[in-house]
Amino acid sequence: MNYIGEILPALLNGTWTTLWVFALTLVISIPLGILLSLGLTKGTKNPLAVAIRWILNCYTWIFRGTPLLLQLIFVFYGLPIIGVVFDRNSAVIFAFVLNYAAYFAEIFRGGFQAVDRSQFEAATVLNLTRWQTLRYIIIPQVTKIVLPSIGNEVINLVKDSSLVYVIGIGDLLRAGNIASARDVTLVPLVLVGIIYLLLTFVLTMVQKQVEKKFANFD
Amino acid sequence: MLELTGISKQFNGRTILKNLNLQVTDGKTLAIVGPSGVGKTTLLRIIAGLEDADQGEMTWNGAKTTSEELRKQGILGVVFQNFALFPQYTVRKNITLAPTLSGTSQADADKKADELLNQLSLTEQENAYPSTLSGGQKQRVAIARALALNPDVLLYDEPTSALDPALRDNVADMLNQFKQAGMTQVVVTHDMDFAAKVADTVFKMPIGLEA
Ligand SMILES: Nc1ncnc2c1ncn2[C@@H]1O[C@H](COP(=O)(O)OP(=O)(O)OP(=O)(O)O)[C@@H](O)[C@H]1O
Ligand SMILES: [Mg+2]
Numbered sequence: 001m002n003y004i005g006e007i008l009p010a011l012l013n014g015t016w017t018t019l020w021v022f023a024l025t026l027v028i029s030i031p032l033g034i035l036l037s038l039g040l041t042k043g044t045k046n047p048l049a050v051a052i053r054w055i056l057n058c059y060t061w062i063f064r065g066t067p068l069l070l071q072l073i074f075v076f077y078g079l080p081i082i083g084v085v086f087d088r089n090s091a092v093i094f095a096f097v098l099n100y101a102a103y104f105a106e107i108f109r110g111g112f113q114a115v116d117r118s119q120f121e122a123a124t125v126l127n128l129t130r131w132q133t134l135r136y137i138i139i140p141q142v143t144k145i146v147l148p149s150i151g152n153e154v155i156n157l158v159k160d161s162s163l164v165y166v167i168g169i170g171d172l173l174r175a176g177n178i179a180s181a182r183d184v185t186l187v188p189l190v191l192v193g194i195i196y197l198l199l200t201f202v203l204t205m206v207q208k209q210v211e212k213k214f215a216n217f218d
Numbered sequence: 219m220l221e222l223t224g225i226s227k228q229f230n231g232r233t234i235l236k237n238l239n240l241q242v243t244d245g246k247t248l249a250i251v252g253p254s255g256v257g258k259t260t261l262l263r264i265i266a267g268l269e270d271a272d273q274g275e276m277t278w279n280g281a282k283t284t285s286e287e288l289r290k291q292g293i294l295g296v297v298f299q300n301f302a303l304f305p306q307y308t309v310r311k312n313i314t315l316a317p318t319l320s321g322t323s324q325a326d327a328d329k330k331a332d333e334l335l336n337q338l339s340l341t342e343q344e345n346a347y348p349s350t351l352s353g354g355q356k357q358r359v360a361i362a363r364a365l366a367l368n369p370d371v372l373l374y375d376e377p378t379s380a381l382d383p384a385l386r387d388n389v390a391d392m393l394n395q396f397k398q399a400g401m402t403q404v405v406v407t408h409d410m411d412f413a414a415k416v417a418d419t420v421f422k423m424p425i426g427l428e429a
Binding site for chain 2: 118124126128132136140218
């Protein structure tokens, strides 16, 4: 018990790092993902739109097709070679946001495509502006469709945040590792596991609540 | 009066509409009839501004205009074949959403909704979500939603096709009531009996007008 009390502050410190990587990545990458998904959605044959779509497809292919760990290493150790230098924290957020926005963009692309075209048309003939159509008609329907997939990615993000150790940031897992190696015991890692479980438990609850809010229609 | 002249439309090089002329007289109901695939829906969508004609002109009370302008002026209302209700909103909200977003106060929009709900026998369903409604109820919500913006002309695509055949006469009665109240209506249908019940004028595609 005493031992737990001794290492807990270090673990909580690491948890704090895990949490800000998590929160910051989420609040930036979800809106960015929505924005990018609009560019990814098939629609006009306008050459500019086609070019943007092609670029965005390459982007999602690269960032979903390679490990986040590799992306993190490239951003922190690779980009300085061409003169782009990030501090550790910015590098983490930059890589995580690019990675997660790619996933969210694909999820939202699927969501937008699942909404019936007649919904856009009904909004149009009711004289709603493009923005009103998105805000009041389309996005609520897309949100309901994408919630389960977003939930999965959010849980993944909690666990992926442990990857920040490669560029020397002390997160929860790293704090547990250090204590475990120093004191030659698995107790810190058990605690780490419990903390991750608590975090994902809370998130699962939040997800259930949000899904409930959207349960009244299909 | 809404008038279309010389309307032509091709899809992928295939001519669907060729040099069509059409008049929609105030307070009358025009039925557009014809076999499947002849272009009835396409013509209605062109009037509604959901499809661009390749050629042709449109006038409203003699003045040249476009579907987009008519829409902006709130002249056209559309009732879709599949109704296209907004699934995330209650019946009442489906009716009040567009008016409130265009600047009508919530109180005024609700008052208008009360009238429409009452008129269309939907009062009990006002808090229901579309997925729980019957086909006939959905259609009446779709009509109420369009009427909430006080259009001058109401367009319907196949108003009987998604419904139980037993309801066909109810729909005809409803459209005739709207006509009594002065509404101008354009009804696309492949059902000649239904057309005979509601129409003052029948437009037979691809041939043209028959009184
Ligand atoms: N967006 C489109 N792209 C290509 N072809 C289309 C498009 N919309 C309609 N068509 C074609 O145009 C023709 C007319 O279609 P339309 O839906 O207007 O017919 P309709 O008279 O309403 O038929 P129905 O009675 O079956 O509803 C059809 O051959 C259809 O395949
Ligand atoms: Mg049709």
